[in-house]
Amino acid sequence: MSTNIQPGLPGLLSATALPSARTAAPIRLLALTTIPVGTNPVGVAVAPNGNAYVTNANSNNVTVINTATDTVVGAPIPVGGAPIGVAVAPNGKAYVANSLSDDVTVIDTATNTVIVPSIPVGTSPDGVAVAPNGNAYVTNENSANVTVINTATDTVVGTPIPVGSGPFGVAVAPNGNAYVTNVVSNDVTVINTATNTVLVPSIPLGVTPFGVAIAPNGNAYVAAFSSNFVTVIDTATNTVVGAPIPVGAQPTGLAVAPNGKAYVANSLSNNVTVIDTTTNTVVCNPIPVGTRPFAVAVAPNGKIYVTNQMTNDVSVIPPFPTLTGISPNQGPTTGGTVVTITGTNLTGAAVTIGGNPATGVSVNPAGTQITATTPSGALGPATVTVTTDGGCASLVNGFTYVTPSHATSLTATPALAKLFPPHVYFPFLTATLTDLVTGLPVPGQTITFKTGSHVLGTATTNAQGTARLDETLTLTLILLNGGYTATFAGAGTLLPSTAHGDVLTP
Template sequence: MRSPSCCRCPNGDLYVANSGSSSVFTIDTATDTVIGAAIPTGTTPAWLTVAPNGSAYVPNNISNSVTVIDTTTNMPVGAPIPVGSQPSALVVAPNNKVSVSNIAGASVSVIQFSPTLSTVNPTQGTTEGGTVVTITGTNLTGASVTFGGNPATGVSVNAAGTQLTATTPPGAPGPVDVTVTTPGGSVTLTNGFTYVLPVHATTLIATPALTKLFPPHVYFPFLTATLTDQVTGLPVPGQTIVFTIGSNLMGTAVTDAQGTARLNETLLLSLILLHGGYDASFAGATTATAVLSPSSAHAGVIEP
């Protein structure tokens, strides 16, 4: 079934293909007058169709092409798009793919236009990847997505080609470009997504002071505290632990490969006994892979 040689636009205007003059007239149906100059097309335009998005598509039967008209400006969009031999009937799908029947070529040409991007939500996620992102735009059918050049997984596009979801790959901290590629082309949203370090809770465990009352002394000259990453379950080396007794600063020590900080403090036993132990605290830190949350611990006294 052929599309008509004239078609009404959603704004009420009527578009009429002029086969002999290779143009399209626009008619204001409220006043029944021609609007502006004729819009140039290819040779022998006919059977035009106006899509829901407002674009008009005109098969040019002799020049074997399709002209796209922006009905907001009444101007052609780019150059005519080559299709098969003697294009005639034309249908626009809900996802904006255009199917053109080519009479002489006994074929159908499918046109998918370049994608556009409107929004990315959320705009940030952790460097570990795994963030489910929703991207809106147009002409997204058949899309693949990259974040900073790395391919996303689980890409799914809605039937209209206006929204997709994808799961981010791992990435380095900072903003990255989001690129969507379809059979119709590619589009990039510069710095459209930002990778941030994940936040990991920590656990600090302090070892009780082991004492002997007569004579009073500390069996072990080291007070120790061990720092663990709750997410990975691994000890955290290279972090500063602060040791205090009440409001008194005893000193600081750095955790070793086993996540343990040791403070040599044999001279403050009386103060430790007076306060019933000591405290260890970790102020939090940012490493190459995560933001570590603060933690603290209190250690009592064991008196055998």
């Protein structure tokens, strides 16, 4: 793949430099917010004030987006020729690498005005990142070096630092080391930003490494465009960690959110892969975005901004959902249990339990609580998964399916006492048990008859569900206690029930 720039468009970012687009078939079609910007949007960075700055390579300008409202702020800001990379320094200045005019434009993000039109750098500057010491590091693709800019004075510091062939992306770790991706030599060069010298000339990895980002755990994540995977570098030892992580087709830019989720833009499959950097595994299904996604940035409010080259817009991915609990946490295998699921960023959620979709799903306005009805499921524990436009979260074995239980009803006949001297009539005590689910009488179950604290006896229900106890000795107790109680303790799937038999004295 040639790295020579074409008139008006960087060669590596040109639509003609990439195969024709294919759209991967997502499992779930999403409806993300899209924000129209300039032509061929490539880079994106978020300022401390929450505004996102998008470089439009073919419009030669920068679009500003208010990430609170997802609306464009003011008119585009003119910069140099074919702007690509952009980074914002702690002092609020945005540094834009212009690949055709071989310079960097400085924007004041407080006023959204250009304060330095041009800082000359190397040939074909593509990427830019700001180190903890305040210096900006600019990759010069066709010069095979990195220019350092003092962001306090907006002047170049020293001589360019030689790196690999075709440097493109750059990111700075908390330890101050800058990681430069070299798209032609297929490696990463490590620069010590304290001394502005090369610390590690080459860490070999996949073919055509583009984007690089640092996770909260300090590891660097590098997207290899032609290898369709992401390589992880331990920035403490500058060695590759584990096996590459497969992602979508032709990954380019990536960014890591504070929660440790890495978002990788896959330019050919037109989606974004999410990686959990604590486990270095892909989570959820890829998130469909616009055509030819390239760069990714994370806003302070948790939203993810993805530039789409061919649709000339920016896709907004909501913050990643989290789950904290489910109540009740068990129910019958037949389903039908109404549950409440709690968490954050749950707006627009779909819910599965044990892989089966729940019904009646509703989310509160704050996006912190879901009400849903469980589907039928297999006996035992089941994982609860919530999927939103921003990703998915699971409570592993969070819900347990149990054998269905049937509610029962017990009815007791009154205790009748006839007092006509010289004889006394003592009737039978009877109670009938019914299954409220089937509506049928329940035979063969034990019913306990009790008055006050005294157990009168037990009897077993017959085919009609009726238990009968001969009462000949304790009429006085029944009279004193105002009747008796019949109790079914429950058995198997049948739930317990009780009934009271009154005393009638004609």
